[in-house]
Amino acid sequence: MSKIIVKTPRGCVVEQRSKGGKVSTRIEWDPQFGPEWTDRLNTAQARFDVECLRLCDKYVAMDTGATKNSAQIASNIGEGELIWNTPYAGSIYHSKRKPGGMHGALRGPQWGDRMKADNLQHLAAFLRKQVNND
Numbered sequence: 001m002s003k004i005i006v007k008t009p010r011g012c013v014v015e016q017r018s019k020g021g022k023v024s025t026r027i028e029w030d031p032q033f034g035p036e037w038t039d040r041l042n043t044a045q046a047r048f049d050v051e052c053l054r055l056c057d058k059y060v061a062m063d064t065g066a067t068k069n070s071a072q073i074a075s076n077i078g079e080g081e082l083i084w085n086t087p088y089a090g091s092i093y094h095s096k097r098k099p100g101g102m103h104g105a106l107r108g109p110q111w112g113d114r115m116k117a118d119n120l121q122h123l124a125a126f127l128r129k130q131v132n133n134d
Contacts, residue, residue, distance in 0.1 A: 003038075003042050003045075003078065003079065004038060004041045004042055004045065005034075005038050006033070006034045006035075006037040006038045006041065007034055008029035008030075008031075008033050008034045009029065011026060011027055011028035011029065012026075012027050013025070013026050013027075014026075014027065040131065040133065041131065042078060043130070044127060044130035044131045045078050045079070045080055046077050046078035047126075047130050048080075048123070048126065048127050048130060049075065049077045049078060049079075049080065049082060050077060051123070051126055052082060052112075052115070052123070053071055053072065053075065053082060055115050055119050055122075055123075056071070056082070056111055056112060056115045058104060058106050058107070059099075059106050059107060059108070059111035059112075059114055059115045060084065060107060060111045061092045061093075061107050061108050061109065061111065062103045062104065062107055063103070066086050067084050067086045067088070067089050067092065068084075070083075070084050070085045070086050070089065071083060071084045071085075073085070082112070092109060093109055093110060093111065093112075094109065094110075095109045096109070097109055099114065
C-alpha cells in the first residue's frame with residue numbers, strides 16, 4: 001500500500017442572481033489543508049500499525065520467537081500492511097489448531113483476526129485519537 005495523500009480541489013466562484021441583484025461567493029481551500037492532513041493521516045497510520053503490532057504480540061504463535069519478531073523487520077510501518085515473514089508463518093496462521101499451548105494461552109493461529117476481534121473498540125478509539133491529535 002502507498003502513503004495517503006490529501007489533495008484539495010481548486011477554488012471556485014458561486015453566483016446567485018435574483019431580481020434584486022446578485023450575490024457572488026469565492027470558495028478557496030486553505031493551502032495548508034492538504035499537506036497538514038496528509039501528514040496527520042500518515043502519522044496516524046504509522047502509530048496505528050505500531051499499536052496493532054504491539055497488541056498482536058501476545059497472540060502470535062511462538063516457539064523460538066522468530067515469527068513474532070519478523071513483523072518488526074518485514075512490515076513497512078505506516079503503509080497499513082503488517083507482515084510476519086518466516087517460511088512457516090502462513091501455515092501456522094491458517095492452521096486448524098486451537099489457540100493456546102503455543103507458549104501462551106492466547107498464542108496460536110489467526111492471531112491478527114483474533115487480536116482485532118478482542119480489541120476492535122480500543123483500535124477504533126486509538127485511531128480516532130491519533131487522527132484528531134488528542
